[in-house]
Amino acid sequence: MRKRFIVMVLLATAATPVHAASDAAKKFGAREEVQQISLSPDGKHFVALVSDAKRGVRAMVFPTDSDTPPVVVVASSGEKEQLDYCQWSNNTQLICGLSITVGRVSGMLGFDRIVTLSADGKDMKLLSARTSLDSVGIMQDGGHVIDWQGDAKGDTVLMTRQYVAKSDTGTHIAGEGEGMGVERIDPVTLHRQTVERPRPIAREYIADGQGHVRIMGLRPTTGAGYSGARMIYQYRKPGATAWLPLSTVASDSQTEQGFDPYAVDPALNVTYGFDAQNGRKALYKIALDGSLKRDLVFARPDVDVAGLVVIGRQHRVVGATYVTDRRQVEFFDPELKKLQTSLAKALPKQPLVRFVDASADESKLLLWTGSDVDPGGFALFDKKTRHLGGLLRSRPPLEGVTLAPVKAITFPAADGTPIPAYLTLPVGQTPENLPAIVMPHGGPGARDEWGFDWLAQFFAARGYAVLQPNYRGSTGYGDGWFQKNGFQSWRTVIGDVNDGGHWLVKEGIAAPSTLAIVGWSYGGYAALQSAVLDPALFKAIVAIAPVTDLDTLRHEHDNYMDYNLVDAFIGKGPHVRQGSHAQNAAKITAPVLMFHGDLDQNVGIGESRLMASRLRNAGKKVELVEFKGLTHQLDDSEARTTMLDRSDTFLRATMGIQ
Template sequence: MRKLCLALAFGLTPLAVAAQDVPAKPGNNLAEAFGAREAVRQISLSPDGTKAAIIQPTKGHGSALMIGDMVNGGELKTILTSSGNPDKLGDCHWSTDTRLICRISITSDVDGERLGFSRIVAIDADGKNLKMLSARTSDRALGLMQNGGSLIDWGARGDGSALMTRLFVPEVSTGTHIAESQSGLGVELIDTRSLSRKQIEPARESAVDYISDGRGNVRIIGLQPKTGTGYDSGKIIYSYRTADSRAWKPLTTVTVVAGQTAGFVPYAVDPALNVVYGFENQTGHTALYSIALDGSLTKKLVLSRADVDIDDLVEVGRQNRVVGATFVTDRREAEFFDPALKTLRAALGKALPGKIITFIDASADESKLLLFAYSDVDPGRYYLFDKKTRSMAEVLASRPGLDGLKLATVKPVTYQAADGTNIPAYLTLPAGSDGKNLPAIVMPHGGPGARDEWGFDWLSQYFAARGYAVIQPNFRGSTGYGDAWYEKNGFQSWRTSIGDVNDAGRWLVKSGVADPKKLAIVGWSYGGYAALQSSVLDPDLFKAIVAIAPVTDLDTLRNEARNFTNFPQVDALIGHGPWVAEGSPARNAGKIKAPVLLFHGDIDTNVRIGESRLMADKIKSAGGKVELVEFKGLDHQLDDDTARAQMLGKADAFLRSAMGL
């Protein structure tokens, strides 16, 4: 077993890496049980289908890469660990039956700015021969190589090689003839064992995307020009290659304004059909299209709906073969294009009734499929299905610490906003309750460009287990319901979005679910923003506010992006107008009557901790009640078992005290 010190791989000052060799296990109390991270952070199947690589959590916020024998069973063997402080083990996939490729990330302070870095490493299945695949930079580099590359083709030659993007950073050439002169993103063919590398695509300054066909051929390139000030433009220009040529031909141009995308966005190439699949707006909703890559650019509508967006592809196998697409109505649904898998999915649905089933991975010949099945009352379980024997076996449970606990059912509901608009939402009632006169929580989702879905949610399930009714509204400003529902986004159209959130609370009271004196609001990220801003709009509605990693001032959020190349997109998302001041809770803290509890990680790069500190200061200055809990060394997700358990327990105690429970 190898312990990974990412700092050494980055060429930084060596740091001690403390790690555990066994997964963390939740304790007996509910906060620990629900706060425990998933037992399977990520899983992949070896090409021959005999082994699984599983990333599991370890004590605190560390992770371990473990190998399991899918044929003979037995205990998992740990081959690599990361402490989570500062190195984080991301996803791992099989290069061959005996070698894996993994992504590692780290966050570090550089010249007063907190920046994220990534690197790609390869390791044998027995934990030996750990090597870094990302190109190394020297002390002559004229810039930082934050992006360590992305794997775009797992089966370039089928012998342990892979196509990988590389960010080329030019170097000072004084006194040497071997300094790097290229700049921008290119593609290399890398042997994951010998580490030999061959450049396949030259570095291009404006390149942001390369898409392979799964057979080792780069067929799509996306170029995003810079503005005169060095920022990213809001335009990505895509080109393609025909199967028999290296010449680039125009494909499509995509623009992004205030969080909304216009144009065909390519996602995956099907080499057999010689088409690229992608998403584009059709009469106000996102639809799935294909475009022929034979020179004709024949465009076909593959799947669309008039009520919701088509939002994802179903891909299977080592070549990420496109076999279907998904969308969300009350629940996530899939439309399969592959007849055999469509039939199999129907059979699996009968074997696992009431579950949403997704394909996670497959053996090289697709005879063995790794599946994940979940529901509202089942956090999910991984299964291995063998097509040849028509047998299925459970591999691992996602949250074994919750086994034996009766979880709360989640019901899709609709309520009316003040203007008469029907707002979709999910209602979770405590198991065994009559659903009447309960302490209740409105829980708006993050984003704002996101939405809630039916299924298991550890945050809402915890509060339901503690006796609260929980409603999760997909307020206007959420994605998935088309352009008209998204409006100008949840910041510029905050009055509509927050109005819908507040109307969820009023509906809980009107329907008799909630005791009006025991109504609270809890949110994370944009949801935390919504929790705070809800009381700016209606100070008397909620009796307690819990905001986790919240946005609190829109200009501060804008300024946090000023030194990054995507600043124009963030600037346009927030916009300029009276809503910036009116829609910033920190500037309206005097209107908030309810007590406030804030949680924030001090290395959060999504929303800086300064926003919670500002909010706490403003509430105190206005004479309000507020407490800020800071988690040292944690980011936006608070990805730590102990921290999450502490947060849940403290939030529950705070709500009970504030509402007199």
Template sequence: MHKAVFLAGVALAATAAHAEPSREAKAFGARESIQGISLSPDGKKVAVLLADGARGQMLTVSDFSNNPLKAILRNAAGTEQLDYCRWTTPSRLICHVSMQVNDAGTLIGFTRMFAINDDGSGLKRLSQEPNSFRALNIMQSGGAVVDWTGDGSGGSVLMTHTYVPENTIGTRLANDKSGVGIDLVNTVSLSRRPVEQPRTHAADYISDGIGTIRIMGNQGETAGGYSSDTISYSYRKRGERSWQTLGQYRVGMDAGRGFNPIAVDPTLDAVYGFDDADGRRAVFRISLDGNLTKQLVVAHPEVDVDDLIRIGRQQRVVGASWVTDKRRAQFFDPELAKLSAALGKAIPNLPQIRFVDASADEKDLLLSASSDDDPGRYYLFHKDTRKMEEVLAARPELANIKLATMKPISYRAADGTMIPGYLTLPVGSDGKNLPTIVMPHGGPGARDEWGFDWLAQFFAARGFAVLQPNFRGSSGYGEAWFQKNGFQSWRTAIGDVNDAGRWLTQQGIANPGKLAIVGWSYGGYAALQSAALDADLFKAIVAIAPVTDLETLRTEARAYMSFSIVDRYIGNGPHVREGSPARNAAAIKAPVLLFHGDEDSNVRVNESRLMRDKLRDAGKKVELVEFKGLDHQLDDSAARAEMLDKADTFLRASLGM
């Protein structure tokens, strides 16, 4: 991969001409300044991936002295995206880049990896490219690091290697291997050697963090050639090469089923992972000594335990966390448990503490601290001196804007079930008779949680109350709460969303004539589908990158290996028609504003175009704003500012404000 690839690119604006967005729209629409951050192994330098302009990125390095961050690489708003850059030595970094190509209407994703010195020199590709003249297939994955310590020598990592078979006619040198293996790669010398031969259906490798692959997952194919929904995991006993059965995990667009291994602890000779405990996700540990002794480590009686806390270059497991009203954590490491509590007291206004990275000896810790009304900042903590220094703020554009607080609430649904959610009121408001937005989250296999939310904060700054409900169909509350999922159980999920609007009115928070609904992805689907149950409740609808027709969503997935999983998730039956907003366009009374990127591989832009056309055919008021060259996240500061400004103007006009 040549350096020019990362330096080329032209910023693309939205398709429609528009007036200059407001100051608030620009401030809240700006992408998070820090898109990635990593601490060098010696703890003396930090690499920061910064947002640069509307779409660009800039890789910078600092030695924590008075010298500012020094740019060593610019990714000028092209088709590539730098996902992360991490140190492999005190002077060399690995970067992971992703890109997307439109192949006759099918969006195909690619990833590649490269290494670069901390002064910008020595940029070299690490991904092994197939022989383009003989390759019998394309190589989408350029590899991923599964162990940052490699064999313990400086600069070595273990990374996946996708083998693409080649045409063997006329040569004895062609590669006939296929599948995914593991290579030991030295990022300085670029030497490499295979440590795990490729396996056709290999889907996952897990190392012990100190250079040995201990677990492998194989995912077969269906009769139709799509990926199976089951991964069969095998493990190795310490010091052995043969594989033994660990178990099976059923992949899903939700939390899946069965034991899902995540990380190996070499000291305990065990693997941590997630599995069901009384209908909720919990952390378990299974021994890898041949006995497969399974132990429940962390569970919660009300919610799923959904995250393992890992730290350092070995990515050792030090705790787990879950969300009730706010995110809580249990540390297995006594020192980090005490430190986390102490940091919470030292930074009382920023209670969300997250360990981001650490030096090789873990004496220097890079951490972030944030809250609901502060997007956060990064700190470097020195264990030896017990001193902490601020590194950077996450969103400097919001430094002089007073942000609103987010309050955990619950409301009663029509069947009596208490639905949790989060209410954000405008700063200085008395919380009564306000223009109000119900904002269902995406997913639907996701949930909202307490913390900074740029979308909710923007509308609060514009005078709206915002309620984010964790309706049934959300993840995080166990299997029973998830129902079948937010599509197959749409009546329950959307009913809960609508009940949020009714509760806001009953409480006197919302002016019933100024109640709107805004959502992104599944949230956009919920915003549109809300009218199928109550067309008079919401007076304006904003849907960003929404699913609008379940059968169309199924058809879109046929071009990808995950089709069988998506197909099962959508299911079959009357809900496919009844639960599709585009097929219920005639029921919608409120004006609709749609936003969509035309390179969205998650939900294709055709879904919004279909919705627009169906609404127009039904004589409804609708506008679609398309953004050229953008995907599902609309990761462009100018586009987001325009979206916020247009949405605010639309809501005010529709609600008579």
């Protein structure tokens, strides 16, 4: 489980060329229209980040109780900057985060900043702290809000700040210190007060929703300045200033051990967090009164607890989620548990329900609902009137399009282990001798879930059966299923992926001559590595932003603080060469099509360029499509349309599909 990270959106340059696209590619390639949404404290307005036709985003304020046209309050083109989120600091004021990257692939540097503005789009101000000419370092992190109720009146917020050392002579370090601290800030007047002094190794602060910082996370560094493998958590008793030991979370290439706090409940005076129980992630609470009394809140014998459910401006903990064949919620709050039952009856065709936000008094709830054949939409539920009213749909271009049902299945691995997976079959076709695709998920620390998937649904709409395996190496099934991770245990992972292909053929669903593999990120790695392990199985390979060489991936982190963590995750030994298809290109026989954004900081585009070069030198068929100015997610409707259309054309031409 990963959390609390800064998203850095990279500088875009030339526009992506538009390839002639099928109608299906345009509809499925269009980005999700609502990127993020937030409800005002009084419940009378909501702000939504709405995608434009290409890669930009507009923050729009809508009334909840009338058809008054929305107001565009701020926008980003996606070319040089990206708007990441907007939240309400009060009924008339917004706080928005944006990010930008300067430089090119050889020297990219990401920044994020927070601004405040009125709900009519006026009086925009920089909320992030400003640096001065005396600053010794660079402030990349513009901070993030950790408490929207920064004082008793709700007029301020608590926000982290990266303090940068200053020099007044060139040798003497002066100023307020360096590292991460916390400030109480008035978004209107910009008056700021330090409430937590900066500490060089501070990485995280957790507040209680009432304006008090109760937990601090420290990550010691190595002698070389890299991040260490331990997070040390400390806490405060109510009203106290002294920090006391809480827990230590130790990470290695396989697991995290130790209590990892996520939220504080001030009424119960406890912190909720996750720790292992019998090899699976479970939810615990620990008393913050000095006793450190620890209680198990929720656990499952079959899967990990996936996350917390929080609601309202104070992020009140009301439940936990877990994923078996589909995501489910265990509510601790009796009222919400009852509401969950009512919604299930009212929305039988939209079984996936997510609580997104709430008014300050929690009388109005902002919900998202959807299913495997419904991309979903947002609605407002009024507890007093019991009225559920629709607000915005997630993917308007797909309205009226018949989507393919997704079925949870298992198939046997070569050693007999049942591998959970999702099978999507094209609508109206007999599942016999179909063109088929195995689609391993990215990560590798991730898993697929039941629900709408634009990539799988596109291929199903084009007549392919799609199998998405949660191979060993996926998260959510406990430490034993995770193995040593998807790189060090690549033979097990890729074996499971390939066994999915064999199962499709054995069951008669797939024709052996029209079986392909498509993957993104680690899924792209798995797609290419599958052909190293079993060259004859897949007849065509599509890899999007793939890892292709493990040592190259390792050295992409040479100048970053997380180098030691990445180095340990990849590991050393024969698996590095054997598990790198760029070093085994001669074994691949199927034609390869790759896509990559040239501003990808997750997996450098150099990996795809290296793979293309090695395949060409080995006399193999390969094509690499590069997208200018795009990052790992190819978050551009035109680029995604091009990618879908060219993938479909490539698969059909390669495998002789009409």
